[in-house]
Each structure stands twice: as C-alpha cells, then as structure tokens.
Amino acid sequence: MDDAAGAGLELDDIQSGVLRPRPSPYAATYILLRIDDRRAGRELLRRLSAVVTSAVAPDAARRDTSVSVALTFEGLKALGAPQPSLDSFTWEFRQGMAARATALGDVGESAPERWEPPFGTSDIHVVLIGVAPDEARLEAALAGGRAAIADLAGVTAIWRQDCRAPPDHKEPFGFRDGISHPAIEGSGIPGDNPYDPPLKAGELVLGYRDETGSLPPAPQPDVLGRNGTYVAFRKLHQRVAEFRRYLRANASGPEDEELLAAKMMGRWRSGAPLALCPLHDDPALGADTARHNAFMFRADDSTGYKTPPGSHVRRSNPRDADVAGVARLHRMIRRGTAYGPLLPEGVLDDDGADRGLMFAFVGAHLKRQFEFVQSEWINGGEFLGLGDAKDPVGGSADGAGSYSIPRRPLPRRLHNLARFVVTRGGEYGFMPGLRALRWLAELPDDGSAEP
C-alpha cells in the first residue's frame, strides 16, 4: 500500500528521517560535526550520500534503521555554497537558533550564553542523526557515518548525544510521548487521527504545494531545495524532581496529583487523552495506537472542561478548537527522544543528573510552524484566548505564572508555576534531498555553481 499511495512524493529523494515514523522502542544518536576544510566537507557529503537512507524502504529492517544528515547555515557557508543559494534560505534559518533566542523564549536560564558548547557558536556545521531499534543496530548504522569522517582531516566530530525511546515511550516527566503525528498527503504513511485530514505535502517537504495552495519558498537552485526540509533541534533539560514537587505541593492526594499532571499535559501519563477519558487514566486506551489519537475538540469539549485549552497538547495542536488563525498552518513532524538517566520513581530531590528531551522539529516553514508554536502557543496565550499564560509544562515560566483548569462551578487555578524545562542548546538545520546532497558534494572549487 505504501509505495502506490506515495506516488505523489519523490520518496526516493527524501531522507528517511523526514517522513518515516521511528521504530518502537528505539535508540538514537545526534552527532555534530565541524568542517574546517571545504574540500573535506564536500567529500564528507559525497560519502554520506551513500549512507543516508531515503524514505523508500524496501524491507522492515532497513525501514527501522536510518541515518539522516542536516546542514546548518554556517555549514552551507563552510561548504562554499554559492551566495545566491545562501541568500535563498529563509531568514530565520540564516540567523540560526541562538539569534532567535528572545522570540523563542530562550532567556534567563535558557539564554544562549548559558548553552552547552558548541551550541550558540558558529562551529556546528553538520548534524548526523542515527536511529535504530536498539544500540547494536544503531552502532552498525553509525559505523558508515564514522567511516565517512575517519580519514578526513578537515572534518571533526565535536558533540554527541545518545538518546533512547523506551518500550513504554515515556519521556522523563513520565508521560507517553511520540503519539500524535500529522498524516501527509502522498506519503503513503497512514495518519493516526481518522478525524484529521492529511496535510498537504508542502507543509512538510519543499517542492510541493502547501495548505495555502502555494509552493513554499525553497532554497535555490531547484535541485538544492527540492525534497528538502527545515529542522530545529533543541536539547531540553527537564527538571523532573521540581515537576514532581510542584504536583505534590498543589494536589490534595496521590490521585489528584495524577489528575493535575494530566490537566497540565492534556493526556494521562499512559498517553490516554483527557478528551476521550476525562475522569481517570485508561492505560489500555493509552497504548492503543488505533484509538489514542482519534479525537478533535470542537464537538464536545469546546470550553475545555476535559482538555484545558492551556494544556501542553491542546495549545501545541488545538486541532479544530476555536483559536485565532488556522491551526493546520502550525503543524509539524515532531521527534522527541529522551536523554540521560531516568529519575527513579517517587524521588523528589534533584540528583543533579542531566536528563531531558532531544526535541526535533521537521517542517517546510520554520517561522509559521516551529517558531510560531514555540513563541505564540507555548510561551504566550493571546492566540489561544488565554492572555499571557504560558504552557504549564514546557513554557518559560518565571515562578509567578498561573494556570487555569476549567471546572464547574469555578475554574481551578494553579499559581507560582516554575520553569520545568531549560534549553541547553539548539540549532536550525536544512535536511536536503539526496540529489541535493550530491549537488553540494560536487560544487566546483571556484565557487562558479551559480543557480
């Protein structure tokens, strides 16, 4: 079914990491590379184009193991991409994530000056991402990437982060993650919400029409932009002990703690959505991939008595709820993978370990998708009719914020929301199609490849 339905999209040119859902469970590794020598950088891309997998996957084994590559704006400069091509990338991408800090809420503890090196510097040029069902297969997949840089004097691996998505899919706060994904027209990859029509491919991959009926602005020449997409990586440290203490301090007992957690997230920890089971957790529903995302909001929860409008999942995808603007223009492919040791169940004191989420966004529109959701829906509430209230889970709280949970006869209000998530670093990347990778690898040394 896959390939016939995917006829509209050039799956053989699109990187697997863009479209293919990840296996379950899985291990992932992010490796950042710096290019000090242009020729070595191009040779790297030539070698990587043989390692990177396309979204066409002939068999289940290769479908589940992938190596993807993204380039930052600094990386494209280091490779000597022609100036007209550099100028054709979107403004936000050219700025880089650190320069967008104020808009993204990366201030105070999350400010780029406090990021983990090399984030926030101009050293990040290439991002390699390996994904496989387990560590052994991941290492085997990455061996190709390692071999590609082993004898290249002008390319250096400068950072590595190992991550894992455990069998229960739980992120460090204890909620099942990786549930809700948009269906993409022509990809042949089935969606998980039968009530949500597939998104036009151009929302997620460049070179195709988007929801507005236009072709999104793409890097030039056509061979460079076509079948590529933008990505945003963020290393998000999670203050798990603080999150648990906040729930304990604001709840009337263990059951209420779970209810409060669910009302902040919009789903119970099992993944069961409040929209479908508002009163108690239902682990069987949480694990049921056919049912756990099969809902919208408008029909029976327009005021948010079940799923608060300010909860993380409802504000980051209001679906058909009444919000200013068109929610479908702010969707994204989202890959979040936990890193660091889990804080043992029941522990309320911080053990000092670094744990959190390597968050990855994939989409054709950095500004109206990732940046809009991060700044207007997660760190603001105007578009959602919530004043200046931020996301109670992932927002840049300063200890003074409040959170309103609709309830009859009066809403329940939480106060003094602390910052539970701190940005440790991040960067924007461009994930080219496979032909574009080879085009970049073959750029002539005299800079004459004008589009």
Ligand code: HEM
């Ligand atoms: C450490 C920070 C974060 C945590 C712990 C977190 C956790 C979660 C969880 C547990 C879910 C529900 C499961 C699912 O639908 O897959 C979810 C959904 C989602 N999150 Fe996050 N998230 C974080 C950061 C972000 C950021 C930075 C963004 C975007 C800028 C984001 C956007 C979304 C979206 C779009 C959904 C899907 C909503 C839906 O379609 O129902 N999240 N997140």
